[in-house]
Amino acid sequence: MLRIENLTVDHGAIRALRGVSFNVEKGQLAAIIGANGAGKTTLLRTLSGLNKASEGQAHWNDHNILHSKPEKLVRHGISHVSEGKSVIPGLTVSENLELGSLWRRNRSESAKSKKEVLELFPRLGERLSQRADSLSGGERQMLALGRSIMSKPELLLLDEPSLGLAPLVIEQIFQAIRDLTTTKGLTVILVEQNAMGALKIADVGIVLNLGSIAATGSAAALKDDPAVRAAYLGF
Amino acid sequence: MHKRHVTNKHRFIGFVLIGLLVYILSNTVDEWKSFQGATIAVYVVAIASIILLTGYSGQISLGHGALLAIGAYTAALTQIYLHLPVWICFVAAVLITSLFGAILGLAAARLTGPYLAGTTLALAVGLPSIANQFSFLGGEQGISFDAGWPPLSFGEAFTQYKWFFWITSLTALIMMWWIQNLLRSRYGRTWRAVKTNEVAAELSGIRLARSKVLAFTVSAGIAGMAGALLATTINNVSPSAFPLALSFSLATGAILSGVNTLGGVMIGAVALVAIPEIASLVADRWSGSESVPSLLPDFIVSVLLILTVFLAPKGPIEKFRSRHVK
Amino acid sequence: MFELINTLLIGITAGSIYSLMAISVVLVWRSTRVVNFAAGGLALASSFVGAAILEKTGSFWIALPIAMVAGAVFSAFIEYFFLRPLLKRSGDKGAEIFLPIIATLGLLGIIKTILNYIYGDRVGSLPPPMSDKGFVFSGESIALSPMRLLILGIVLLLMISLTLVFQRTNLGLSLRAASFAPEISRLAGIRVDFIRTVGWAISGGVGATAGILQTTNGSGSVSPESFEFSLLLVFGFVAAVIGGIESLIGAVLGGLTLGIILAIILMYVGGSLVFIAAFLILILVLLLRPHGIIGAKGGRRA
Numbered sequence: 012m013l014r015i016e017n018l019t020v021d022h023g024a025i026r027a028l029r030g031v032s033f034n035v036e037k038g039q040l041a042a043i044i045g046a047n048g049a050g051k052t053t054l055l056r057t058l059s060g061l062n063k064a065s066e067g068q069a070h071w072n073d074h075n076i077l078h079s080k081p082e083k084l085v086r087h088g089i090s091h092v093s094e095g096k097s098v099i100p101g102l103t104v105s106e107n108l109e110l111g112s113l114w115r116r117n118r119s120e121s122a123k124s125k126k127e128v129l130e131l132f133p134r135l136g137e138r139l140s141q142r143a144d145s146l147s148g149g150e151r152q153m154l155a156l157g158r159s160i161m162s163k164p165e166l167l168l169l170d171e172p173s174l175g176l177a178p179l180v181i182e183q184i185f186q187a188i189r190d191l192t193t194t195k196g197l198t199v200i201l202v203e204q205n206a207m208g209a210l211k212i213a214d215v216g217i218v219l220n221l222g223s224i225a226a227t228g229s230a231a232a233l234k235d236d237p238a239v240r241a242a243y244l245g246f
Numbered sequence: 247m248h249k250r251h252v253t254n255k256h257r258f259i260g261f262v263l264i265g266l267l268v269y270i271l272s273n274t275v276d277e278w279k280s281f282q283g284a285t286i287a288v289y290v291v292a293i294a295s296i297i298l299l300t301g302y303s304g305q306i307s308l309g310h311g312a313l314l315a316i317g318a319y320t321a322a323l324t325q326i327y328l329h330l331p332v333w334i335c336f337v338a339a340v341l342i343t344s345l346f347g348a349i350l351g352l353a354a355a356r357l358t359g360p361y362l363a364g365t366t367l368a369l370a371v372g373l374p375s376i377a378n379q380f381s382f383l384g385g386e387q388g389i390s391f392d393a394g395w396p397p398l399s400f401g402e403a404f405t406q407y408k409w410f411f412w413i414t415s416l417t418a419l420i421m422m423w424w425i426q427n428l429l430r431s432r433y434g435r436t437w438r439a440v441k442t443n444e445v446a447a448e449l450s451g452i453r454l455a456r457s458k459v460l461a462f463t464v465s466a467g468i469a470g471m472a473g474a475l476l477a478t479t480i481n482n483v484s485p486s487a488f489p490l491a492l493s494f495s496l497a498t499g500a501i502l503s504g505v506n507t508l509g510g511v512m513i514g515a516v517a518l519v520a521i522p523e524i525a526s527l528v529a530d531r532w533s534g535s536e537s538v539p540s541l542l543p544d545f546i547v548s549v550l551l552i553l554t555v556f557l558a559p560k561g562p563i564e565k566f567r568s569r570h571v572k
Numbered sequence: 573m574f575e576l577i578n579t580l581l582i583g584i585t586a587g588s589i590y591s592l593m594a595i596s597v598v599l600v601w602r603s604t605r606v607v608n609f610a611a612g613g614l615a616l617a618s619s620f621v622g623a624a625i626l627e628k629t630g631s632f633w634i635a636l637p638i639a640m641v642a643g644a645v646f647s648a649f650i651e652y653f654f655l656r657p658l659l660k661r662s663g664d665k666g667a668e669i670f671l672p673i674i675a676t677l678g679l680l681g682i683i684k685t686i687l688n689y690i691y692g693d694r695v696g697s698l699p700p701p702m703s704d705k706g707f708v709f710s711g712e713s714i715a716l717s718p719m720r721l722l723i724l725g726i727v728l729l730l731m732i733s734l735t736l737v738f739q740r741t742n743l744g745l746s747l748r749a750a751s752f753a754p755e756i757s758r759l760a761g762i763r764v765d766f767i768r769t770v771g772w773a774i775s776g777g778v779g780a781t782a783g784i785l786q787t788t789n790g791s792g793s794v795s796p797e798s799f800e801f802s803l804l805l806v807f808g809f810v811a812a813v814i815g816g817i818e819s820l821i822g823a824v825l826g827g828l829t830l831g832i833i834l835a836i837i838l839m840y841v842g843g844s845l846v847f848i849a850a851f852l853i854l855i856l857v858l859l860l861r862p863h864g865i866i867g868a869k870g871g872r873r874a
Contacts, residue, residue, distance in 0.1 A: 059759060085761035092759075099753045102745075110749050113742050114761035162761050306670055353855055356862045360607045363673060364813030365854055371806050372848035379844045490802070494677055501674050541685045548681030555675045556658060 012036050013058075013166060013198065018067035020050075020057050027053040029222045030067070035215065040192045040199045042213035042230060044206040044243055049219040051202040052094060055168045058200070059091030060084045071166055085114060090164035094171050096151035098158065100144035104135055107143050107154055111161030121161065128157040131187055149180035156187065167191065167199045173208060181205065185212050206243050210234045218243055254427075261423055268415045272408050280407035282519050284479045287414035288472055289499055289515035291421050295468035296500040297508055302429060303461035304441030305354060309366030311493030312373035313466050317343045317473025318483040319383065322391040332393050332478075336417070339474035340467045347466020351459035370493040374485040388484020391477040414475045421471060426508055428464070437461050498547055501554055504561010513562055521546050578715040579839045580832060585720045587831015588727040589785050593808025594815060594823035595734070596779035600647075601817050602751040603771030606655055606672040612805030613683030614650070614776050615783030618643035619794045620687060622784045623696025632701035632788075636726075639784055640777040647776025648769050650679060655772075656765065687796040695793040698784060723785050730781060731824060734774075738820070747771055782808065807834075810850050814857045816864025825865050829853070 013035040020028040028050045035041045043051050056062040058069060060081040069076050076084055081091065090111075098107050108128060112121035129136040132153040138146065143154060152172050159167060169188065173181040189212040191197045203209035210216050216233040218226040226239055233239050272280060292314060299305050317339040324335040350369070354362055377383035396409035428434055436457050439447040448454050477483045495518055503514030525542035558565035593615065600608040622639030626632060658675055702722050706713035738744035749757040750767045758764050782804060787793065790800045811830045815822025830850060837849045857865065 061755065061758070081758040082761050082763050085759070090759070093756065097753075097756045097759065099749055099756055101752045102749060106745055106749075109742075110745060110757070110760045110762070113746060158760060300670060306673070308673075353859060357858055358862075360601065360817045361813055361858055361862065361864070363607055364810055364817075365851070365858060367806065368810050368847070368851035368854050371802075372851040375844045375847045377844075379842055490806075497674065497677070501670075505670065541688050544681050545685040548678045548685065551674055551678030551681070552654070555671050555678070556661070559661070559671055 012072070013200070014068070014070045015058075016068040018054070018057065018069060019065045020053050020062055021065045022053070022062075027222055028057070031219075031222075031224055032067075033217055033224065033227055035198060035200065037198050038192060038196045039214045040189065040201060040212060042206075042209035042216045043200060043202045043219060044204075044209060044216060045219035045225070046243070047204075048221070050222040051219055052170055053222075054219070055091060055170050055200065055202055056093075059089060059168055061091070061093075082114070085162050085164075088163070088165035089168065090159040090162050090166070091168040092155045092159045092170060092172065095174065096148060096155055098143040098146075098151050098154045100142065103140055103142055104146070104154055105139040107158050108135070108161050111158035112163070115163065120163075124161045124163060128160050131160070131190070132157055149176050149184070152176065152180075152184055153187075156184070160191070165198060167197050169199060169201045171202060171204060173203060173205045181208060185209075188212065207234070257426065258423075261419055265415070265419055268411070268419075272411050272415075277405050277407045280405065280411040281479065282523070284407065284410045284414040284475075286512075286515045286519050287411070287418040288475045288479060289496075289518050290418045290511050291475060292469060292472035292496050293499040293503055293511050293514045294422060294425050294508060295465045295472060296496055297503065297505055297511060298425060298429065298437075298468065299461055299465035300500065301504075301506040301508070302434060302441065303437040303458060303465075305458060305461065306359070306363050307366045307465070308363055308497060309368075309370035309373075309493055310465075310469050310496050311488045311490065312366075312369045313343055313347065313469035314473035314476060314492065314496075315374050315483075315485075315488035316346050316466075317470030318391070318477040318487070319377070319389075319473075320470065321474035321477050322389045322483045323382075325391060326389060335391075336471060336474045339470045341470075343470025343473065344463050344467035347469075348459060348463040350466065351462025354462055355455045355458040367490075367493075370490050374488040377485045384484065386485060388482050388487070390482050391474075392481065393478040410479050413478060417471065417475060421468060422508075422511070425468065429508060433457075433460065433464075495547075498551055501551060502562070504558070504563045504565075506560055507563050510561050510563040517550070518547075521550075574712060574714075575839070579835050581715040581720065582839075583832035583835030584828060585723055585789060585831070586835060587811075587828040588724055588824075589782055589789060589804070589827075590807045590811045590831055591824045591827025592727055592730065592778055592782035592785070593804050594811035594827045595731075595820055596775045596782060597809055597812040598815070598817060598820060598823045599771050599775035599778065601812070603747070603768045603775075604651070604655060604659065604672075606659075606676065607809075608775070609673065609676040609805070609809075610650060610679035610683065611647075611676075611775065611779050611808070612801055613680040613687075614643055614646050615779040615786075615804060616794065616796065616798070616801050617646055617683055617687060618776070618780030619698065619783035619787055620691065620696045622780070623698050623787075623794055626698060627696075632698075635698075636781070636784055639780045643776035643778075643780025643783075644773040645776070647779070648773040651769050651772035654679060656768075684796050691796060693795075695795040697793050698787040699792045700788045719788065723789055726781065726785065730778065731820075734778070734820065737774075743767075743770065806847075807831075807850060810854050814854055814864055816861075816866045819864075819866040822864055822866035829865075 016032045018028055018031040031054065043054065045051055053062060057064050058076065060079050064077045071087065071089060074087055076089065108125055109121065112124055115121055134150055135153055135157055138150065143151065146154060156172065172184050176184065185208055188199060188201065192199050201209055201213060210230045210233055213230040216228060216230045217224060218233065218239060226233060271283065292310065296307060296310055299307055320342040321335040321339040324330050324338040353365065357365060378385050383389065393410065393413060395406065396404045436452055439452060440454060440457050444454060480487060499514030499518045502517050503510040522543040525546055529542050596611050597608060600606055600611065618639045621642040622635045625638045626635040629635065654675060655672065658672065700719040702718040704717045704719040706715055706717045738748060746762050746767045747770065750762055750764045754764045786800050786804045807830055811826035812823050814829065815826030830853060833853055834846050834849060838846055
């Protein structure tokens with residue numbers, strides 16, 4: 012499981028996260044919601060090793076994950092899909108996918124993963140030799156997720172996968188994320204502006220406000236909490 | 247943060263004091279030291295032109311040696327073919343080099359990073375060699391430039407190099423006074439804005455290309471003056487006076503001075519003159535190998551460059567300031 | 573006509589060597605966004621290694637690969653001990669391009685003085701391993717000699733291997749990914765720091781080859797103040813910029829264009845205008861295409 016205790020992160024003089032603590036059980040999908048600047052992205056970047064923590068602890072399967080490089084954390088099963096459809100435009104779809112499994116150095120294993128990804132997102136299969144910058148927004152997000160799955164993650168950190176996508180596509184992506192947790196037993200931390208959509212598929216929810224935790228609970232309970240609804244869901 | 251308020255009056259007094267110091271120095275030192283003093287003044291002007299371009303307008307030039315060459319050749323040609331007084335030769339050098347800078351700037355404004363570095367580097371290598379092709383430029387021997395003897399009224403003891411020292415230092419002081427005022431003006435602020443954030447500057451109504459071309463023009467004009475002063479101190483203009491190494495030295499001087507602030511310009515200029523001197527002193531005592539004296543200056547400069555880039559990337563002055571503000 | 577063909581042959585040979593140097597510059601730019609002026613110094617140092625091995629073993633075919641390995645090691649050393657800490661300090665924004673340029677200029681100076689100190693006035697000798705007498709056609713000897721053929725062959729072989737490595741191997745995929753998008757590559761598990769060092773090492777190996785070929789194609793001897801190496805450094809860099817600084821194909825096109833035009837100018841106009849011609853070609857290309865022949869249109873930094 013993921014255990015985070017008193018996590019504090021500074022960007023220069025600005026404290027982006029202050030004393031954040033929460034746990035996520037294995038196989039759970041946790042939605043992290045909150046307004047712009049609440050520290051959601053910072054939290055993910057710190058967990059994947061892109062940002063440095065000032066204080067606190069974070070453990071994944073009893074392994075201390077702070078102060079490690081991202082490329083090392085990938086080898087411990089942590090995969091981060093950063094904000095804004097993180098694919099590499101100059102590479103083909105196929106190359107983008109393979110990139111995720113390079114570190115495994117096992118051709119048959121990665122071929123297997125590739126098959127899984129293409130089953131999950133058949134549209135990528137039709138575009139394997141195209142350059143990634145020729146894809147639509149939804150396809151790019153699928154590719155980014157696909158690349159992440161190629162690295163055989165146990166903990167998936169997703170930063171706003173719904174950003175800038177059409178409602179139908181969002182539904183598709185969210186469904187795929189839900190499937191990953193249910194069928195593969197992945198643990199997912201899903202950061203979202205689209206709070207309603209995220210809470211619908213999540214098991215637990217965490218509300219961040221100005222770098223601190225404002226509320227936690229089961230996703231269903233949060234969705235129905237009038238205070239949370241008023242402040243973060245907008246109705 | 248506690249900042250003293252420095253007014254233009256204070257600065258003017260500062261300039262007068264430096265002038266006075268140069269006057270006193272010129273009366274006490276020998277001819278060789280006078281020559282070195284004149285060289286420092288030349289470097290001050292040349293380095294200031296790079297700082298204006300890179301530190302304030304954010305454009306890179308590895309080819310300022312070529313601009314110095316244009317200034318020097320213009321001054322010499324004006325004297326040889328038009329027989330005009332020396333000070334008009336200086337003005338001509340500034341004007342022609344500015345014109346050239348404007349043309350170059352038009353190209354440069356469209357270029358970024360490595361492209362601009364490449365273009366200016368190719369200019370530095372290519373331009374001086376033109377002299378070998380056209381006979382009126384004097385080929386490898388070059389052409390002479392004579393800034394004249396000191397006035398007789400200064401007396402018999404007044405040496406040629408002391409006179410050069412005076413001319414170059416006075417010109418350098420005037421140029422520096424003008425540059426620091428320019429950088430504080432609307433133009434200076436515009437350049438800084440463009441350097442800091444091109445998009446924001448453009449959105450607030452600054453015409454990017456025009457601002458960049460203007461900076462290149464002004465920088466070239468100053469470099470042209472430095473070239474004319476250089477011709478004054480060495481009496482001669484030839485391709486070998488403007489090798490690629492000169493362009494690199496000037497870039498070095500700018501880095502040692504702190505490329506973001508005009509105030510450190512003396513540091514770089516003095517370093518460029520003092521390092522070979524110190525190196526030869528050290529090498530004399532250390533008579534192990536014959537090649538040491540000739541290699542030591544380059545080595546020291548190279549090591550200093552790397553140290554500066556690592557330890558004080560914003561320049562020694564900024565480094566000193568930030569340490570004392572905290 | 574005969575003369576023109578000969579001029580073209582000379583130009584293509586010289587240009588192919590500039591292409592190698594340009595590739596060396598491009599590889600470093602792609603992996604770390606640094607304009608590497610030390611590349612010329614590294615090529616020089618590797619050529620001295622090559623000359624020393626040639627003197628010991630008498631075989632060009634042992635000297636060349638060892639010099640390439642030496643170039644790769646020197647280059648990786650510089651990346652690891654100088655550029656990496658420098659770029660870490662100036663933050664990941666790449667800071668200003670000026671500082672790395674100055675740092676590599678400083679390194680160039682240090683490499684040169686060290687070589688000068690070790691070798692002094694002695695020169696390293698790298699005579700052509702094959703005849704440099706031109707083939708004879710209908711009684712006249714043309715500019716194409718076995719040696720020139722060999723140079724073209726080595727350059728071609730190297731370019732094909734590089735293309736294969738970049739397009740077909742996992743290492744190549746990592747190199748391309750790390751240069752396009754270092755952060756995403758990290759998140760995908762690529763050891764970007766290591767890959768950058770590898771990029772520098774390949775650049776050093778290619779540069780070493782360029783240095784050795786430039787010497788054998790020219791005077792046959794290397795010295796720290798060698799004019800041929802100034803040519804190689806300047807034209808290699810100019811060729812890389814003409815080609816768009818990011819593209820290997822661009823570097824080759826840039827090198828060949830430069831080589832051919834300069835050979836024509838050297839033959840028909842005059843030797844002292846070669847350098848200014850290089851400048852004019854550069855300006856002309858950049859005015860038409862500000863990001864080089866095969867340049868990215870702005871947003872390739874991704």
